[in-house]
Amino acid sequence: MKRLLTLAASVLALASSPTLAQDVVITNAKVVLGDGSDPIENGTVIVRGGEVVAAGANVAIPAGTETLDAGGAWVTPGLFATVTTLGLWDVGAVSESNDQRAGSSPFSAALDAAPIVNPNSQHILVHRAAGITRAATTTLPSASIFAGQGALIDLGADPDPVMRARAFQMVDMGEGAGRIAGGSRAAAHALFRNALLEAQSYGEAARIPGQSATARDVRTGDDVPIDPRLAGRETDRPGDVLLTRFDAAALVPVVRGEQTLYVAVERAADIRAVLALREEFPKLDMVLVGASEGWLVADEIARAGVPVIADSLDDLPVGFDELAATQSNIGRMMRAGVKVAINASAMQNPRRLPQYAGNLVALSRMPGATGLSWGQAFAAITSVPAEISGLGGRAGVLAPGAMGDVVIWDGDPLEVGTVPTRVFIEGVEQPMDSHQSRLKERYLDLDESDLPKAYDW
Numbered sequence: 001m002k003r004l005l006t007l008a009a010s011v012l013a014l015a016s017s018p019t020l021a022q023d024v025v026i027t028n029a030k031v032v033l034g035d036g037s038d039p040i041e042n043g044t045v046i047v048r049g050g051e052v053v054a055a056g057a058n059v060a061i062p063a064g065t066e067t068l069d070a071g072g073a074w075v076t077p078g079l080f081a082t083v084t085t086l087g088l089w090d091v092g093a094v095s096e097s098n099d100q101r102a103g104s105s106p107f108s109a110a111l112d113a114a115p116i117v118n119p120n121s122q123h124i125l126v127h128r129a130a131g132i133t134r135a136a137t138t139t140l141p142s143a144s145i146f147a148g149q150g151a152l153i154d155l156g157a158d159p160d161p162v163m164r165a166r167a168f169q170m171v172d173m174g175e176g177a178g179r180i181a182g183g184s185r186a187a188a189h190a191l192f193r194n195a196l197l198e199a200q201s202y203g204e205a206a207r208i209p210g211q212s213a214t215a216r217d218v219r220t221g222d223d224v225p226i227d228p229r230l231a232g233r234e235t236d237r238p239g240d241v242l243l244t245r246f247d248a249a250a251l252v253p254v255v256r257g258e259q260t261l262y263v264a265v266e267r268a269a270d271i272r273a274v275l276a277l278r279e280e281f282p283k284l285d286m287v288l289v290g291a292s293e294g295w296l297v298a299d300e301i302a303r304a305g306v307p308v309i310a311d312s313l314d315d316l317p318v319g320f321d322e323l324a325a326t327q328s329n330i331g332r333m334m335r336a337g338v339k340v341a342i343n344a345s346a347m348q349n350p351r352r353l354p355q356y357a358g359n360l361v362a363l364s365r366m367p368g369a370t371g372l373s374w375g376q377a378f379a380a381i382t383s384v385p386a387e388i389s390g391l392g393g394r395a396g397v398l399a400p401g402a403m404g405d406v407v408i409w410d411g412d413p414l415e416v417g418t419v420p421t422r423v424f425i426e427g428v429e430q431p432m433d434s435h436q437s438r439l440k441e442r443y444l445d446l447d448e449s450d451l452p453k454a455y456d457w
Contacts, residue, residue, distance in 0.1 A: 022427045023048045024406065029070035031055055032413075034077040034382040034397040036375040045075055047404035050426035055398035074413055076378070078133025078405030078425065079353055080385040080396045081344040082309055083170070083262065083289055086137045087117035087124050087153060087161060103142035109195070110246040111148025113138050114165035119158065125434035128155040130351035131413065131420040133405040134163070134386065134395050135344070141172040141264075145180050145188055146195070149250060150262070152389055154405075156425040167389065168260040169251065173274055174290065175266070175321045189273065191242070196281055198243050199251030257283030260390070262309070264289045267321035268296040275304050287388055289343060292322040295329045298336035307339040307388045312356035313363075327363055330380070331370030341385035353381045358414030377414060 024047040031043030033055060044059035045052065054060075061067065090097040099116050117137060118124075127135070138150030147170035153161040172180065177188035241248070253259035263274050263286055271291060278284050288294065288308045294301060301308065310333065314325040326332075333340050342357060344350035357377040364371030372380065379396075386396035394402055404427035411418040423430045 022424075022429065023065075024404065024424060024427055024429075025061060025065050025067045026070050026075055026406065026408070027061070027067045028072060029075035029408075030072060031057075031398065032074065032076040032378060033399065034379060035399070036373075036379040036383070038375055039074070043075070045398055045406060047406060047424065047427045050404050050428075052398050052400060052402045052404055052406075054400060070408060073421070074409040074411065074418075075398075076131075076407050076409065076413055077382050077396050077398050077402070078407055078423070079131050079381050080134045080341075080383075080389070080391075081127065081132045081350040081353060081381075082136035082341060082385040082389060083150070084135050084137050084344050084350050085140065086127060086135050086155070086350065087119065087121045088113060088137060088139065089123070090118075090121060099139070101140050101142040102148075105143060107148075107244060108144030108146040108247050109148060109169060109171075110244070110250040111139050111146075112151075112166060113148065114151040114162045117151060117153055117161050119161045122435050124155050124161070125431075126436055127351050128157075128423060128425075128430055129420065129432040129434060129437070131407040131409070131423060132351060132353070133407070133423065133425050134391070135350070136167065136385075136389050138168070138170045138262075141170070141176065141180060143180070145172045145177045145191060146247070146251075147171065149259075152391070154425055155430075156428065157431050164390075166253075166259065168262050168287070169254050170262045170264070170289075172264045173270060174264055175319045177264075185270070193277070193280075195243055195247075195251060196255050196277075196284075198241055198248045200255045200281070202245075202248040203252035203255065255281055255283065257285045260285045260287055262287045262289050266290045266292040266319070268293040268324065270321065271297050272300065275300060275306065278304070291333070292317075292325040292329060294338070295326065295332035295336075296324055298333045298338055301333065302337040307341070307384075308333060309341045309343045309385065309388065312342045313359055328370035330360060331363065331372055334372065334376065335370065339384060339388065340380060341388055342380045354413050354418070355416055357381050358416065361414060374414065 026045045029043050031040040031045060040057050043057050045055045085100045088099045092098055102111055132155055134154055136150055136152055139148045141147045149166040150168045150170055151162050152164040152167045154163055173188060178185040181187035181191045254261050261284055265271055265274055265288055286306050288306055291308045291310045292314045294308055294310060310330050313327050314322060315327045317323045317325050330340050342353060344353055357380055360372040361374050361377045363369045382396035386392060404424060406424040407420045408422040409418050410421050
């Protein structure tokens, strides 16, 4: 039996390999490009070799090409969920299956989500069937304000979901950070600034002009290159450092601007304080996460050129740092010129992204409220999070050169109750089943008097 299961897994992995990507030509579709534009009636999408070749109206189809008639159905790029913990847990209440937090670990910034992403997690299967094809996944802050390094993943049915390891660093600078750091935001800011200074010192010790950063090896006295990813070599560091060598090395790419820093922050005053850090550390490539009071400082965020991954419809504060929360937050920030994606981590389940985006469209019709157009809302769960994640033009859009992630829906994807009927990732059609779907099928036709199978065990 074990051999059969191994063989079946191998066949599935082979069928999902990008080298076997299908050539997909979808015609007679209501095509959504994902770039914020309006849907295109009677459109065509062509995917060849795992990439989009053409999408839109009046697309020339090569003679003799086999086509898939969508019958007028909506066809869109795959959804991009950020920030999530997809692939890092199965049952939240069972610690053995939950790798979201490392509260007892001696490490913080050095934690790396990439090696622990489980491609067979039911959460990945369920969200793939919901039209999510790409995601940013990360561990969460617990013993430190630093959560660690998140990864970009695809949700394809193959054994290697990680697209980009150590894609970003995550730090909490909100209400929770004050508790973690010692009971006050003052402690959180001191800890954060100290960490950046330690990383800066570690990464620039004994720098040689024209060469990468080096540090003095205390055993040999030689200047040696620093590997900020591994940090396995001892270096001469002050005795009062607070970070482990591994954590300091993990933050070196952050202070150099080589790794994006996601800052979880809600209160307007805290947002200002975080933005001010760039005066001392000008290379910081920051993204704000949450930003419930972002509308109060939208002009400042826009001037700083910092994108936001915002909670979608906060209208009641769940903490003292969200007292000015409003459903119009995203709309107002966008009007001010801020690049905004919808935050998947604020939801109990990221597969509800289309529902929340649709609510922002409905909000635009309420007197006095500021919502989004349909195109803006859909872009906020596709192309915009992809751009923020460094995949602009490659994910979340149907455009030449983009990855062939295509979803066919049974209705308007931003309407409640609409579901995908087919999902392609890099041109490979994906299975849509999971434990949930199999349980539904198992008990769908049972008589009400029937007991569940194996009930008598």
